[in-house]
Amino acid sequence: MTTIADFSARLPNGTEVNLADKLGKVLLVVNTASKCGFTPQYDGLEALWRKYGERGFEVIAFPCNQFGAQEPGSADEIDQFCKVNFGLSFPLMAKVEVNGPGEIPLYTWLKDEAPGLFGTRKIKWNFTKFLIGRDGKVVRRYAPTAKPAAIAADIEALL
Incomplete structure (x- = not known):
């Protein structure tokens, strides 16, 4: 069975x-x-990372410019923006595509494992979240509107 370890x-x-x-x-x-x-x-996201990081929790953030061209910056610009405006201390990954022919394999797998509302595979917007358990399997997908604090109980249960 495929897990996040395969990517x-x-x-x-x-x-x-x-x-x-x-x-x-x-x-x-x-x-x-x-x-x-x-x-x-x-x-x-930073609050979750700070609260649970020492217990074995990580945020893996992928900047993406596919939705309304809302991530146009270079890697350095994105990094600086996040550090200055949000005090981000967890690492950002390289900018990726999460839908379509250029989507990275990780996102193909995530969408197959946890389809969205009504079984849709497509990522609808920025800040779609996937919770992965210690075994590397997808536990749940969250809509962009789901605030990170609302995910805390699910994280606690897995830790």
């Missing part, structure tokens, strides 16, 4: 991260954007 991701500098190294942790995978109405959720 890799890239940091903004191009370094590949083997997601098998994340097995044993609870993960929240989210596609993000700096110029979105949901951008203030960075505060909530």
Whole structure:
């Protein structure tokens, strides 16, 4: 059976991260954007990271420019924006596509494992979230409107 361990991701500098190294942790995978109405959720994601990070929780954020061109910046611009405006301390991954022919394999798997409302696979907007258990399997998908604080109880249950 496929788990997150079967995938890799890239940091903004191009370094590949083997997601098998994340097995044993609870993960929240989210596609993000700096110029979105949901951008203030960075505060909530950072709060979750700070609260649960020492217990084996990580946020894996993928900037994405596919929704309203709301993430147009370079990796450095995105990083600076997030640090200055939200005090972000968890790492951002390289900018990716989450839908269509250019979508990264990780997102193909996430969408297959946890379809959206009415069984739709497509990511509808920025800040769609996927909760991954310590075993590397998808536990749940959350809509962009789901605030990070509302996910805390689910994270607690997995930790």
